[in-house]
Amino acid sequence: xxxxxxxxxxxxxxxxxxxxxxxxxxxxxxxxxxxxxxxxxxxxxxxxxxxxxxxxxxxxxxxxxxxxxxxxxxxxxxxxxxxxxxxxxxxxxxxxxxxxxxxxxxxxxxxxxxxxxxxxxxxxxxxxxxxxxxxxxxxxxxxxxxxxxxxxxxxxxxxxxxxxxxxxxxxxxxxxxxxxxxxxxxxxxxxxxxxxxxxxxxxxxxxxxxxxxxxxxxxxxxxxxxxxxxxxxxxxxxxxxxxxxxxxxxxxxxxxxxxxxxxxxxxxxxxxxxxxxxxxxxxxxxxxxxxxxxxxxxxxxxxxxxxxxxxxxxxxxxxxxxxxxxxxxxxxxxxxxxxxxxxxxxxxxxxxxxxxxxxxxxxxxxxxxxxxxxxxxxxxxxxxxxxxxxxxxxxxxxxxxxxxxxxxxxxxxxxxxxxxxxxxxxxxxxxxxxxxxxx
Numbered sequence: 109x110x111x112x113x114x115x116x117x118x119x120x121x122x123x124x125x126x127x128x129x130x131x132x133x134x135x136x137x138x139x140x141x142x143x144x145x146x147x148x149x150x151x152x153x154x155x156x157x158x159x160x161x162x163x164x165x166x167x168x169x170x171x172x173x174x175x176x177x178x179x180x181x182x183x184x185x186x187x188x189x190x191x192x193x194x195x196x197x198x199x200x201x202x203x204x205x206x207x208x209x210x211x212x213x214x215x216x217x218x219x220x221x222x223x224x225x226x227x228x229x230x231x232x233x234x235x236x237x238x239x240x241x242x243x244x245x246x247x248x249x250x251x252x253x254x255x256x257x258x259x260x261x262x263x264x265x266x267x268x269x270x271x272x273x274x275x276x277x278x279x280x281x282x283x284x285x286x287x288x289x290x291x292x293x294x295x296x297x298x299x300x301x302x303x304x305x306x307x308x309x310x311x312x313x314x315x316x317x318x319x320x321x322x323x324x325x326x327x328x329x330x331x332x333x334x335x336x337x338x339x340x341x342x343x344x345x346x347x348x349x350x351x352x353x354x355x356x357x358x359x360x361x362x363x364x365x366x367x368x369x370x371x372x373x374x375x376x377x378x379x380x381x382x383x384x385x386x387x388x389x390x391x392x393x394x395x396x397x398x399x400x401x402x403x404x405x406x407x408x409x410x411x412x413x414x415x416x417x418x419x420x421x422x423x424x425x426x427x428x429x430x431x432x433x434x435x436x437x438x439x440x441x442x443x444x445x446x447x448x449x450x451x452x453x454x455x456x457x458x459x460x461x462x463x464x465x466x467x468x469x470x471x472x473x474x475x476x477x478x479x480x481x482x483x484x485x486x487x488x489x490x491x492x493x494x495x496x497x498x499x500x501x502x503x504x505x506x507x508x509x510x511x512x513x514x515x516x517x518x519x520x521x522x523x524x525x526x527x528x529x530x531x532x533x534x535x536x537x538x539x540x541x542x543x544x545x546x547x
Contacts, residue, residue, distance in 0.1 A: 145201065146201055146202070146203055147177070147179075147198075147201040147202070148177045148178065148179040148198065148201055148202040148203070149171075149176045149177040149178065149202065149203050149204060149307070149311055150171060150176055150177070150178050150179070150202060150203065150204045150205070150206055150307055151178075151179045151198055151199050151202035151204070151205045151206070151226075152164055152167065152168060152178060152179065152180045152181075152206050152208065153199075153205055153206065153207045153208065153219065153222045153223060153226060154207075154208035154210070154213075154219070155208070155210045155212045155213040155216055155219055156216075157212055158210035158211060158212050158213070158242070158243075159208055159210055159242060162296075163208065163242055163296055163300075164180065164208060165180070166296065166300060167206070167208075167300050167303060167304075168180045170300050170301075170304050171304055171307065173406050174304055174308060174372075174373065175372075175378075176304075176307060176308070176311070179198045179201075179202060181195055181198075195222070196221075196222070196225045199222060199225045199226055199229055200225070200229055202235075203234070203235065203236065203310070203311060204235070204236045204237070204238060204307055204310055204311070205226040205229065205230075205235065205236070205237045205238070206238050206240065206303065206307070207223065207226065207237060207238065207239045207240065207282055207287075208240045208242050209239060209240065209241050209242065209244045209246075209249045209283065210242045210243060210244050211243060211244055211255060211256070211259075212259065213244065213249075213256070213259075214249075214256050214257075214259040214260035214263060214279075215259040215260070215262060215263050216263075217263060217266075217267070220263070220275040220278065220279070221275075223275070223278045223279065223282060224274050224275060224278045226278070226282065227277070227278035227281055227282060230281075230282070236310045237282055237285055238285075238287060238303065238306060238307070238310070239282055239283055239285050239286075239287035239288075240287055240288050240290070240299075240303065241283075241287065241288065241289045241290060241291075242290045243290055243291075244256065246283065246287075246289050249279065249283040250280065250283045250284055252276070252279070260275075260276075260279075263275075264276075288302065288303065305373060308373035309373070331359070331363050331481075331483060331484075332363065332366060332367065332370075334481060335350065335352065335363065335367055335481050336367065336370070336371075338350045338479045338481060339367070339371070339462050339464075345459045345460060346455060346459060346461075347455060347456070347457045347458075347459075347460075347461040347462070347463065348461075348462055348463070348478050348479075349449070349452050349462075349463040349464075349465065349476065349477040349478050349479075350462070350463070350464050350465075350477055350478065350479050350480070350481065351464075351465045351466075351467060351470075351473030351474070351476070351477035351479070351480040351481065352364055352464060352465070352466045352467075352473075352480075352481050352483060353466075353467060353468065353469070353470045353473050353480055353481065353482050353483065354468065354482060354483030354484075355468060356468060358483050358485065359483055360437075360466040360467075360483055361382070361437050361438070361466060363483065364380070364435050364437060364464050364466050365380070365435075367435075367464065368380050368433065368435050368464075371433065371462075372433055374431075374433075375431050375432055375433040375460075375461075375462075376404075376430045376431045376432060376458070377403065377404035377405060377406055377430050377431075377432045377433075378403070378404065378432065378433045378434070379399075379400050379403035379404050379432075379433075379434050379435070380435040380437070381396065381399065381400050381434070381435065381436055381437060381448075382437045382438070383437060383438050384396060384436050384437060384438050384439040384440075384444055384445075384448075385438050385439065385440050385441070385444070386438070388444055393443070393444060393447050393448075394447075396444075396448060397413070397447050397448045398413045400434060400436075400448050400449075401413050401423070401427065401448075404427070404430065404432040404434060404457075405423075405426055405427070405430070417447075419456075424456070427456055427457050427458070428455070428456070428457065428458055429458050430457065430458045430461075431457070431458045431459065431460040431461050432457050432458065432461045432462075433461070433462050433463075433464075434448075434449060434457075434461075434462075434463045434464070435463075435464045435465075435466070436448060436449070436463070436464070436465045436466070437466045438466060438467065439465050439466070439467055440467055440468065440469060440472070441472070442472055442475060442476060445465055445472075445476050446476070449463050451476070452476055452477060452478055463477075465477060470482070
């Protein structure tokens with residue numbers, strides 16, 4: 109089947125459905141119970157006088173470099189002895205709370221008030237807590253001993269007993285969770301690296317699921333496994349380039365995005381660059397190359413990185429020391445990929461680096477990449493499920509009878525991923541009789 113009947117039918121669908129009201133099915137699918145909107149990946153709970161100018165700020169920067177959204181209070185949400193409700197809300201809006209117990213932690217009412225809220229959020233399965241003992245003995249915190257006990261006793265004497273008991277309970281519960289003792293690490297950098305990697309792993313489990321993210325994975329298991337094997341099962345430690353090839357709309361970019369999110373935490377620097385062709389035509393190839401390299405170097409200030417054909421020696425040396433992950437989406441000319449990442453055996457990047465290029469041209473990929481994966485069309489049952497997920501969201505299991513029959517017919521016309529999605533966009537919120545007219 110060619111594109112022309114499909115495009116013609118899309119236009120017909122649009123004309124038929126343009127003025128239609130919402131159907132009861134789709135309205136039901138759109139409704140959901142209210143819940144807290146997650147705005148941050150991690151919330152940092154710490155004693156400012158102990159770690160703000162050192163460990164906590166360095167940890168925040170390390171997390172941000174990995175693309176992790178962090179909330180670190182700059183004391184603007186604290187007033188006197190009371191903690192702002194807005195600050196407590198930030199904890200609730202985070203996936204993970206990182207608690208940094210330090211020597212002066214227990215003499216701060218703000219720290220322990222935050223800890224009580226963290227303990228409350230910990231009761232929900234979606235909120236993870238990671239305790240760290242920074243220059244503080246874990247036993248002193250867990251059992252309220254030594255200087256930690258003395259500081260806490262001074263603090264609780266200023267407040268009512270009920271509040272102090274909530275603090276004590278939160279301290280006991282959270283300090284006994286699995287965490288890290290800074291005394292067990294040779295340097296702060298080593299500890300920070302461990303924390304960052306653990307948070308990256310936790311985020312894979314604690315990120316809220318939605319029908320959109322579920323839809324992304326439909327039919328992707330086999331594809332994902334095959335491409336990951338090409339990326340990971342490599343005999344040589346040098347840079348390895350994998351091409352993802354297929355017709356437009358078949359799911360190349362989606363597959364690359366899933367892989368990028370799956371493995372990006374294993375690299376020193378990462379860049380996913382969308383629409384290489386479009387951006388290079390708009391801003392020039394040198395601009396695209398400089399954007400990619402500045403991202404993997406984690407140096408946004410480095411705007412000018414050489415000419416089209418020449419990289420400065422200091423830039424080449426920095427790149428050769430970094431294990432990077434780069435995805436070039438829609439790179440359709442050899443000149444584009446060679447300019448950005450060099451030829452496949454140029455050793456521009458550090459050992460273990462991985463580069464993924466998506467393109468419709470198999471010959472270009474075979475020239476530029478060590479291995480090429482050809483994306484196959486979705487199976488009919490996967491296309492059917494994908495359409496229902498896009499059109500009806502969490503209620504897709506309830507779609508049966510005449511609705512389901514019509515969906516199968518639409519999928520039969522749609523053919524593959526992108527057209528399934530476009531049909532959904534046109535038929536979403538339409539009544540059954542209008543689906544029949546379009547069919």
